Amino acid sequence: MIASAYSVAFEGVEARLVEVQCAIQGGAAAFSLVGMADKAVSESRERVRSALQSLSIALPNRRITINLSPADLPKEGSHFDLPIALALLAAIDILPRDEVARVLALGELSLDGRLLPVAGALPAALAAAEEDCALLCPLGSGAEAAWVGATEVIAAASLADVVRHFTGQAVLAPPRAGEVRRSAPAPDLREVKGQERAKRALEIAAVGRHHLLMTGTPGSGKSMLAARLPGLLPDLSPAEALETSMIHSLAGLLSGGISRERPFRTPHHTASMAAMAGGGRGARPGEISLAHNGVLFLDELPEFSRSVLEVLRQPIETGEVSVARANAHIRYPSRFQLVAAANPCRCGYLTDPSRACARVPVCGADYLGRISGPLMDRIDLRIEMPPVTFTDLDLRANGESSAVVAARVLRARKIQSDRLGQEGRTNADLAGEALERFASPDAEGRALIGLLAERMGLSARGYHRLLRVARSIADLDGSDAVRRNHIAEAASYRLTPGALG
């Protein structure tokens, strides 16, 4: 007696089809599971056995073999419980085999037969749509899966519900797609007093999706400013929202609703390598992937471990991170915008004339020196924020609101996506021939950049990053050409912090 059910194994954001075969043969009673399963999958046997008992179904007193195929694909997670139970129930003729073989199933069973929500329902639903079959999932994952729309979703609260559904006793109603979530609006830029230069840099960063580092004494408003970046950025396009939601689904963070807002992730500097880059149990995506299409804010950047800081370099270049697992590497998209903040030195007061740093100037060099040259080189905009003065605080609320700045950002973003012929693409994506074609400065600009490249000792990478920022400044300016003043402003944001102090 052999029956099959279907599920998926995740490789990065890809859901790969897995056939779950159940064979029941003569011989001593046994329940074995083969096919490169991790610990959580092997434990499925106990959960399935107990869940079946809750339905008063005893396992046949024979040799039961579950085979997960293809054998060379690693299977991770507890979501194989449901397809294993289905294959078994079909093999012992409690469920119709052809019906079971027509769905793609995932879900974790509790010992009493309830179905618990699992990570990855969204990519699984997309895989089901591709395979042209229905998705069977836990009730708690139904709203997320239904968002795909292109496939039939059956969401059940328990294994008993599943049995009743397949045997026609009580057909389950399809779940409704989750709501599009809206969180509280980002805090307004108007609340940040003074710091006009930093606000300008934030706006340029928002326009071109450039990476930004703010250094300044505690209380100068670095985190305040960073928290206002989401309020300046346009909503995710539908394609971006799907990409980002897939990653959040795999991390089990989607909880029903899809969001059109750009992620804003703020991991603490004590975050482990696995938490940041992904990996660990089940090779879950890390913070740098959860920030895909959004902002990764790293406060107190020099305090992050060296290995974490170095792991940022690859995704900054390629937009994806490679995560090691048992026998292979998997990739997660991680096209994030890095916004980082740092005190100018360990004690924090190197740049504050009113409070002396005891170890000028080595205190700053030692501290910011933890950010390696290659990482610093990849940060497009670096600004030093002076301590907030009494005059700044005294200003009446006369700064621009986030809405006004966001409108300018949106206009400049439209220019970029039109130029690059793809929604969501920005000047940060300009490379090779496109960079040359769209960001080459006019004659005066070229003369200046030649001079600057020599004087600042720009690397080739630094030179290209400077051009991209200058292109964004020109776009804000509504200028087709990248001019001398755009180059000059872009270069002013590339000074190495600490060198100023």
Ligand SMILES: [Zn+2]
């Ligand atoms: Zn100091």
